[in-house]
Amino acid sequence: MKxxxxxxxQTQGLSGVHRDIEAMDDVLSRIGFTTIPSMDGHATTDEILARYRGLIEDTGPDDIAVVYYSGHGGRMRNPLHAEDPTLPTWLQYxxxxxxxxxxxxxxxxxLAEELSLLQWDLTEKTENVTVxxxxxHAARMSRRGAALPKANDQLAFPEEDLVQRWRAARAANGMSADGNPNAVRVVACSPDQSAFEDYVPELGGRHGMLTAALVQILDKDLGITWSDALEVVRNRVVAEQRPDxxxxxxxxxxxxxxxxxxxxxxxxxxxxxxxxxxxxVFGVTAGDRYALTKPGSDEPFAEAVVVRIVGADAVLQFDGDATQLPVGTSAWPKDVALTRRPVAVLPVDSPHRAELVAAFEKTAGVQPTDHNDGVLATAQIEEDTVNLFDVAGEPLFAQPMPFHKATDAVRVLAIADHVRMLPSGKDKASLPDDVTVSYHRLLPGGREVEVTSGEHLFVGDQLVVRCTNSSLSNRYVNVFDVGLAGAVTELTTSEGSGVTLARDETYELGREWEEGGLPLMWPETLPTGAPRLESFVTVIADRKVDALGRLGQPGVVRAAGGSVNDLARIVDDLAVGRRDVPRPGAGAGVRWRVDRFDFLLHPSARPAGDEPRFELEERPDNSFRLLLPRGVRPPKRIALRLKELTVHSNRSILKSRVRIDAVVITAAPxxxxxxxxxxxMRFDRVKDGDRLPFDDVLIYEGPVARFLDIALWVAKDDSPDTDLADLLVTQTADEQVSNxxxxxxxxAVAAPAAAAIAGSVAAVAVLVRSAARVLEKLQGNSIGVYRTTLLPHQKFGAADGIGRHPEQxxxxxxDMSFAFEVVAVDP
Known part of the structure; x- marks a missing residue:
């Protein structure tokens, strides 16, 4: 039984989840599964747990079970981590x-631990389980304005219940999900990345990117492994998320x-x-060579070459009679083209298009296409020249270029993308996760802050890469920078075949720079505009690999005599645009693992100074500002009211007279x-436990667009005649405030590019910082209480016309409690 x-x-702004369920229902039903669709009221916490347990109860030892989930994932800090640093930092759910x-x-x-426990129970009933x-688990970045991150780490769950359940699941399970040997787990992205939903032309609607890629291959009788499927899926999914x-x-x-x-x-x-x-679907092309093996054998009995592609099938030619091939014959790749990255060639009616398409088809790693959805780059033809744009639609060069230079440029981009997606070793070539790689941004005064994949960084920021070896043997580390326009730079130049890390040794890359860290720079030839994706790729191996230094671009060449192990072979393959796969049964040689750190680099310097600290910080990641509301009509005007505020302890203010200052920022002309x-607002004779005497104090009414930023301060009221509004007027002569x-x-009056929206983050920071500065100068002990940003896809907090925060x-x-309300007041 299947x-x-x-x-x-389908919550929190997602609109493609129900279509995901319909698509998976359709494809799995066609291949014999009895499906249990669970949406809306059947996808509550209790229903999910009950239906999962029902699946376990109904499953027998010879059955095939699949558990599929589409929706938001999230995480919150583990409150137990501060007491016991050995416990996980995050609780995932x-x-x-x-x-x-x-x-x-x-x-x-x-919780992830609860899912893990259920998964263990399911694999106790049958070993054939796919999840x-x-x-x-955390939203980090989005290069494409239309792509919606499938993450929500802004929820604040009741802590006591959450911790109790986490402890119970952990005690019952005793093992992580990664330890289950019987369940195949297909995950949309790494834990520190975001998965996305977007419009998928082939399916005619919005879908999760992982789901859209999977449904297009699951019902085909390909006879492939999940590893093979992963290669196809990764080619179809945006580069910001890395399925695994x-x-x-x-x-x-x-x-x-x-x-x-x-x-x-x-x-x-x-x-x-x-x-x-x-x-x-695998990018197989004419000229690819394969070794043919019989079922149950890894010794080749013939060699075949792909002579042409008919529809989606590759036609093989070999020395023998095809009708005599035994059922179950496999083709092992021997010399095949790199997986091709799609490049849009537009417009489709250009008289010069056929010439450029032909040139691209001869270019390693590139597949020309007639649409620009999910492509590596777009080539826009202007007469006999080409303008190149990256995946986000930003220009790669200031001027048009001839066709031959365009083919060279896209080849560089394709190889850079292969380096960015460099796989870790599998099976015998798999290396344990025993080297920790972390990334740190240097701050003034020698301080530093750890940054994670998906950060927004700025030109002039300085980074340090820290690698710590916790294994019992030597490890060898190479770090590469995959740049904004496809340049691949080896950063670990002291040992080209890998910096040696002895047992318990820590290596810091960047400390050797004169400024104290790796300086981030914008290439002179690259037009400025929106922030662009840059990546650090760290290869960790259990032996030195001389070939790794040749990953840099340009100037990579194949070494004479061929490569000696799988990792070296991958490097050689990238050099010439082809990959040689060892004959069946060949040993892996070196073991290796790849760590990737992605960030969005802004072309401008980081805004001067840090924003002031607030006791309660609820702003989402800045990448959410790039989202476009889909299926949501945000209000154009709102009213923002402070509903209630109670002082629990007056010791932080030291006087009974209290002032509350607020600044509200949006895009208004x-x-x-x-x-x-x-x-x-001012209040006199405030005692501990007092609810301040106001009812629905209006702190903003007017237009709203792009974002609604709110900041609150509380202070003793030593200057009863001076309001924050008057104080900020005195700052308008400041150049930063004016800009x-x-x-x-x-x-408020233009449709801005992503760069302008990103620039608004810095502009908001300037105004909040200015307000904090004048209050500090006036009061001396003003306390930043609360800071949040509400966005269009949230209807700026005015759910169903009125939104109370918190709901209850x-x-x-x-030492203070409060609530506020956002009301839509559109005419």
Whole structure:
């Protein structure tokens, strides 16, 4: 019996989850699964747990079970970590449809440890289990404005219930999900990345990117392994997320049968012709060579070459009779082209298009296409020259270029993308995760702050890469920078074949720079504009690999005599645009693992000074500002009211007279009052536990666009005649403040590029910092209480026209509790 539990939680701005469920339901039903779609009221916390347990109860030892989830993933800091640093820093969870319900002090989510425990119980019933999670644990970045991160780490669940459940699941399980040897786990991205949903032309709607890629291959009789499928999926998914397979990835799809080599394809015979069915999805092209093996053998009995592609099938030619091939014959890649990255060639009616397409088809790693969805780059033809644009639509060169230079440029981009996606070793070549790689931004005064994949960084920022070896043997580390325009630079130049890390040794890359860290720079030839993706790729091996130094571009050449191990072979393959795969049964040699750190580099310097500290900080990641509301009509005007505020302890203010200052920032034109409003409220004779005597104090009413930024301060009231609004007026002569006001006012009347939206982050920071500075100068002990940003896809906090924050109870910070309300006041 085949059963599939399909869980879809369409919450928090997602709009493609139900289509994900429909697509998975359709494809799995066609291949014999009985599906259990679970959405809306059937995707609550209790229903997810109950239906998962029901699947376990109904499953027998010979059954095939699939558990699929589409929706938000999230994480919150583990409150136990501060007491015991050996415990996980984050508690990870999926977000059911009732996640916003705070009744009964329950945390309505499903923890990763609870999913792991259920998965163990399911694999106790059958070993044939596949779990597919199209979600993520933390939102980090988005290069494409239309792509919506499938993450929500802004939820604050009742801590006591969450910790109690986490402890119970951890005690019952005793092992992580990664330790289950019987479950194939298909995950949408790394734990520190975001997964995305976006419009998928092939499916005619918005879908999770992982789901869209999977459904297009699951119902084809490809006879491939999950490792093979991963290669296809990664080519179809945006580069910001990196899908992965955990567990027994060498299994054939939904089977216990295994095949232990990446890229091996089944051979089918049609009439008198030998074919590799659906091989085009793998980028197989004419001229690729394969070794043919019989079922159960890894010794080749013939060599075949792909002579042409018919539809999606590759036609094989070999010395023999195709009709005599035994059923189950496999084709092992011997000399095949690199997986091709799609490059759009537009417009499709250009008289010169055929010439450029032909040139691209001869270019290693590039596949020309007629649309610009999910492409590596776009080539826009202007007569007999080409303008090149990256995946986000930003120009790669200031001027058009001739066709031959365009082909060279896209080859550089393709190879850079291969380096960025460099795989870790598998099976015998797999290296344990025993070297920790962390990244740190240097601050003034010698301080530093750790940064994680997906950070927004700026020109002039300085980084240090820290590698610590916790294994019992030497490890060898190479770090490469995959630059904004495709340059690949080896950073560990002291030992080209790998910096040696002895047992318990820590190596810091960047300390040798004169300024104290690796300086981030914008290439002189690259036009400025929106922030662009840059990556550090760290290769960790258990022996030195001389070939690794040749990953740098330009100037890579194949070494004479060929490569001696799989990792060296991958490097050689990138040099010439082809990959040689060892004959079946060949040893792996070196073991290696790859660590990747992605960041968005802004072309400008980091805004001067840091924003002031607030006791309660609820702003989402800055990348969420790039989201476009899909299926959501945000209000154009709002009213923001402070509903209630209680002082629990007056010791932090030291006097009974209290003032509350607020600044609200949005994109509003000058004729509507400009981009910010400042207000001051005063209260006398305040004692501990007092609820301040006000009812719905209005702190902003007016237009709203792009974002709604709110900051609150509390202080003793030593200057009863001076309001924050008057104080900020005195700052308008400051050049930074003046430029910030101009920048934000411009956002209200124009459709800005991503760079302008990113620039607004700095402009908001200038105004908040200026408000904090004048209050500190006036009061001396002003306390930053609360800071948040509400965005269009959240309707600026005005859910159903009125949104109370929090929905129930009060927010608490620095001995005070409060609530506020956002009301849509569109005419």
């Amino acid at each position: 059963r599939a539990l399909l869980i879809g939680s 999926i977000v059911p449809t009732d996640a916003d319900d705070r009744s009964d002090e329950r945390a309505r989510c499903v 597919i999670l199209d979600c993520c 397979i955990e567990g027994p990835a060498d299994r054939l799809l939904f089977s216990l049968q295994t095949r232990g080599a990446l890229g091996v394809l089944p051979v089918r015979v049609k009439g008198t012709t030998a074919l590799l069915p659906e091989a085009a 000058a004729e509507e009052g400009g981009p910010y409003r400042a207000s001051t 910030a006001v101009i920048t934000l006012a411009a956002l 109870g009060l927010l608490r910070a620095n």
